[in-house]
Amino acid sequence: MTDYGHDLLFGTFTTPTAANAEAVVALAQLADRAGLDLVTFQDHPYQPAFLDAWTLLSYLAARTERIHLVPNVLNLPLRQPVVIARSAASLDILSGGRVELGMGTGAFWDAIEASGGRRLTPGQGVSALAEAIEIVREIWAVDRPGGVHQRGAWYSADGAKRGPAPVHSIGIWLGAYKPRMLRLTGSAADGWLPSLGYLKGGPSDLINLNAQIDAGAEEAGREPQAVRRLLNIGGTFAPVARGLLNGPASRWAEDLAEISLEYGVGGYILAADDGATIQRYAEDVAPAVRELVAAERERRAQTAVTARDVAMEELEREFVAAAAGERGDASPPAAPALAPGLGLVPTPDDGIRLSDERLFEEDTRPLAPLPPAGVIYTDTGRAVGAHLIEVHDHLRQELAQVREIIVQVRQGAMEVGDARSTINDMTMRQNEWTLGAYCASYCRVVTGHHSLEDEAIFPHLRASDEGLAPVIDRLEDEHVIIHEVLEGVDAALVRFILQPDDFSELQEAVDVLTDTLLSHLSYEERELVEPLARFGFYGNQV
Numbered sequence: 001m002t003d004y005g006h007d008l009l010f011g012t013f014t015t016p017t018a019a020n021a022e023a024v025v026a027l028a029q030l031a032d033r034a035g036l037d038l039v040t041f042q043d044h045p046y047q048p049a050f051l052d053a054w055t056l057l058s059y060l061a062a063r064t065e066r067i068h069l070v071p072n073v074l075n076l077p078l079r080q081p082v083v084i085a086r087s088a089a090s091l092d093i094l095s096g097g098r099v100e101l102g103m104g105t106g107a108f109w110d111a112i113e114a115s116g117g118r119r120l121t122p123g124q125g126v127s128a129l130a131e132a133i134e135i136v137r138e139i140w141a142v143d144r145p146g147g148v149h150q151r152g153a154w155y156s157a158d159g160a161k162r163g164p165a166p167v168h169s170i171g172i173w174l175g176a177y178k179p180r181m182l183r184l185t186g187s188a189a190d191g192w193l194p195s196l197g198y199l200k201g202g203p204s205d206l207i208n209l210n211a212q213i214d215a216g217a218e219e220a221g222r223e224p225q226a227v228r229r230l231l232n233i234g235g236t237f238a239p240v241a242r243g244l245l246n247g248p249a250s251r252w253a254e255d256l257a258e259i260s261l262e263y264g265v266g267g268y269i270l271a272a273d274d275g276a277t278i279q280r281y282a283e284d285v286a287p288a289v290r291e292l293v294a295a296e297r298e299r300r301a302q303t304a305v306t307a308r309d310v311a312m313e314e315l316e317r318e319f320v321a322a323a324a325g326e327r328g329d330a331s332p333p334a335a336p337a338l339a340p341g342l343g344l345v346p347t348p349d350d351g352i353r354l355s356d357e358r359l360f361e362e363d364t365r366p367l368a369p370l371p372p373a374g375v376i377y378t379d380t381g382r383a384v385g386a387h388l389i390e391v392h393d394h395l396r397q398e399l400a401q402v403r404e405i406i407v408q409v410r411q412g413a414m415e416v417g418d419a420r421s422t423i424n425d426m427t428m429r430q431n432e433w434t435l436g437a438y439c440a441s442y443c444r445v446v447t448g449h450h451s452l453e454d455e456a457i458f459p460h461l462r463a464s465d466e467g468l469a470p471v472i473d474r475l476e477d478e479h480v481i482i483h484e485v486l487e488g489v490d491a492a493l494v495r496f497i498l499q500p501d502d503f504s505e506l507q508e509a510v511d512v513l514t515d516t517l518l519s520h521l522s523y524e525e526r527e528l529v530e531p532l533a534r535f536g537f538y539g540n541q542v
Contacts, residue, residue: 002207002210002262002263002264002374002376003260003261003262003264003297003373003374004224004225004227004228004229004264004266004374004376005225005297005372005373005374005375006225006228006229006266006267007266008260008266008267008268008286008289008290008293009037009038009228009230009266009267009268010036010037010038010267010268010269010270010281010282010285010286010289011031011036011037011038011039011040011067011068011070011267011268011269011270012027012028012031012036012038012039012040012269012270012271012272012278012281013040013041013042013072013232013269013270013271013272014027014028014039014041014271014272014273015042015050015273016041016042016050016051016053016056017049017050017051018048018049018050018051019049021051024051024056025059025060025063026275027272027273027274027275027278028060028063028064028067029063029064030275030278030279031067031278031282032064032065032066032067034278034279034282034283035282035286036067036278036281036282036286037067037068037267038067038068038069038070038100038267038269039060039064039067039068039069039070040069040070040071040072040102040269041053041056041057041070041071041072042071042072042073043071043072043073043074043075043079044075044108044111045075045078045079045115046078046108046111046112046114046115047111053071053074054071054087054091057069057070057071057091057099058091058094061091061094061095061098061099062094064098066098067098068098068099068100069091069095069098069099069100070099070100070101070102070173071101071102071103072102072175072193072232072269073102073103073104073173073174073175073193074101074102074103074104075104075106075112076103076104076105076106076125076128076129076132077105077106077112077117077118077120077125077128078106078112078115078116078117080155081131081132081135081136081139081155081157082135082139082148082157082160084101084103084132084136085135085136085137085139085140086139086163086164088101088136088166088170089139089140089163089164089165089166089170090164092166092167092168092170093164093166093167096167097166097167097168099166099170100170100171100173100191101136101170101171101172101173102173102174102175102193103129103132103133103172103173103174103175104129104174104175105120105122105125105126105128105129105181106120106125118154120154122178123180124154126178126180126181126184127152127153127154128152128153128154128155129174129181129184130184130188131150131152131153131154131155131156132154132155133172133184133188133189134150134152134188135148135150135152135155135156135157135160136172137172138150138157138162139157139160139162139163140162140163140165140166140170141162141165142162142163142164142165144162147159147160147161147162148160148161148162169190171190171191171228172188172189172190172191173189173190173191173192173193173228173230174189174191174192174193175193175194175195176192176194176213177194177198177209179212182209182212182213182216183212183213183215183216183219184216185213185216185227186212186213186214186215186216186217186218186219186220186222186224186227187216187217187219187220187222188220189227190226190227190228191227191228191229191230191267192213192227192228192229192230193230193231193232193269194209194230194231194232195231195232195233196231196232196233196234197232197234202244203244203258203259203262203263204263206229206259206263206264206265207263210224210229210263210264213227213229214376218378218379218380221378221380221540221542223376223378223381223534223542224376225372225374225375225376228266228267229263229264229265229266229267230265230266230267230268230269231259231265231267231268231269232269232271233245233256233268233269233270233271234270234271234272235252235270237249237252237277237280249280249284249285249288250284250288252281252284252285252289253284253285253288253289253292254292256268256285256289257288257289257292257293257296260289260293261293261296261297264374268289297373300373301370301373341375341376341377342377342382342385342529342530342533343377343382344382344385344386344389344529344530344533346389346522346525346526346529347389347392347393347396347521347522347525348522349518349519349522349523353515354511354514354515355508355511355512355514355515357512357515359481359485359512359515359516360478360481360516360519360520362519362523365471365474365523366470366471366473366474367471367527368467368468368471368527368528368530368531369465369467369468371530371531371534375534377533377534378542380536380541380542381532381533381534381536381542382533384532384533384536384537384541384542385529385530385532385533386529388524388525388528388529388532389525389529392521392524392525395517395521396518396521399513399514399517399518402510403510403514457532457537457538458472458475458476460535460536460537460538460539461528461531461532461535464531464534464535465531465535468527468528468531471527471528475520475523475524475527475528478516478520478523481516482513482516482517482520485509485512485513485516485517486513488509488512488513489506489509489510489513491509492505492506492508492509492510493506
């Protein structure tokens with residue numbers, strides 16, 4: 001079950017018959033008035049019975065108001081990449097940002113060759129398309145210095161000037177079915193545009209095809225959600241349901257909603273050459289699909305919230321039951337995984353407190369928003385989330401060593417020489433061998449960790465998801481409190497050096513640090529490991 005969480009798009013695929021041009025235009029205008037999102041046309045420049053795709057789309061940009069215009073898909077062997085880029089950007093400017101760019105490797109090679117194009121093998125076609133995509137994006141990248149210098153085996157641009165830039169981010173959607181094309185879609189495209197009629201096994205074929213796109217995206221360091229999944233469809237409206245997309249509008253809506261929720265499709269383009277079908281599709285099918293998908297996504301989100309609440313309540317009960325004796329003697333239960341498919345478990349707060357002083361209102365801590373439905377985590381993203389836990393584990397281990405040294409020195413179980421040797425093995429600063437120096441070094445490590453989060457990581461997360469703002473605000477407030485506690489430890493160390501026989505103040509200061517820091521680290525892991533797996537420590541990391 002894969003739902004990439006995209007808003008749903010609905011459009012048409014009308015035959016661009018030159019002999020019936022007025023009707024073609026009228027159907028596009030109908031789709032526009034009916035509230036559909038896309039109007040798309042096939043591109044076969046060698047076919048004299050069809051209107052030229054770019055000319056038709058340009059004409060329709062002036063005859064429609066809001067609908068987006070898409071070649072489905074552009075015949076690359078008869079279209080030069082620099083010209084494609086400038087044509088798409090120009091039409092996007094003239095239409096007010098209503099162009100998307102469907103592209104393919106080409107087919108019907110006899111006709112292509114007869115029209116002056118090069119005959120390519122399937123493998124060559126994929127390589128040529130990859131080169132063309134790079135050139136198109138470079139032409140649009142007007143913020144980069146100099147001209148475009150892309151030299152490929154099939155397409156080159158050596159010194160071509162950049163621009164114009166489109167007024168919105170034009171999506172590049174690829175028609176793809178074979179492994180290399182699917183991986184190229186994942187690594188370089190913004191959308192995937194196959195046809196249901198070409199899927200021999202029906203919608204279930206999308207599982208394997210999506211997996212190959214996802215793999216291509218992850219290999220390129222992209223999130224699979226970056227690639228919108230669309231589907232060219234055909235069907236028949238009938239009073240009684242007889243199969244997939246063959247029946248009343250309500251059955252169509254159920255079929256398409258299931259494909260979206262189970263196979264991740266975020267857009268449907270209906271092949272239709274009559275107004276009644278387009279009207280019914282726009283009025284009776286598209287809104288119903290959106291409603292069904294929204295309801296199911298909400299139900300899944302609520303189920304996830306309920307499961308999380310139940311799990312946290314159960315953990316709290318188990319923590320209380322386990323909270324007997326000194327910290328470390330109890331065996332707290334394992335925490336639940338943060339999200340399906342993430343595979344990371346936050347370190348639980350065992351609920352044990354060594355001091356009577358309470359510096360946090362733990363019951364009022366805000367929660368991070370749930371991850372989007374169907375989110376898929378990359379290996380890089382998981383590594384980022386795991387790294388936060390690893391850093392925290394290091395801080396916990398160092399804190400435990402600080403506490404152990406205090407106990408052993410106080411009990412006379414450790415001589416100064418032995419303490420020096422032990423601390424030399426523990427700290428990176430080999431000359432900081434005394435108890436006070438080691439504790440001070442640990443305090444600096446904690447301070448440095450929090451400073452990095454406050455100055456770099458937190459602003460990035462806040463910009464990536466506004467819903468994280470309350471959690472980040474709270475974590476930053478707790479950083480201030482922890483820094484004050486660290487100053488208290490430092491002051492207690494100074495007094496301990498002056499009065500080495502009195503451990504009580506230092507012991508209390510370290511107990512307060514232990515309570516506040518371990519509580520804070522557990523809270524931070526619980527709320528930020530999952531967002532970090534989606535957004536990384538900095539932009540474009542995952």
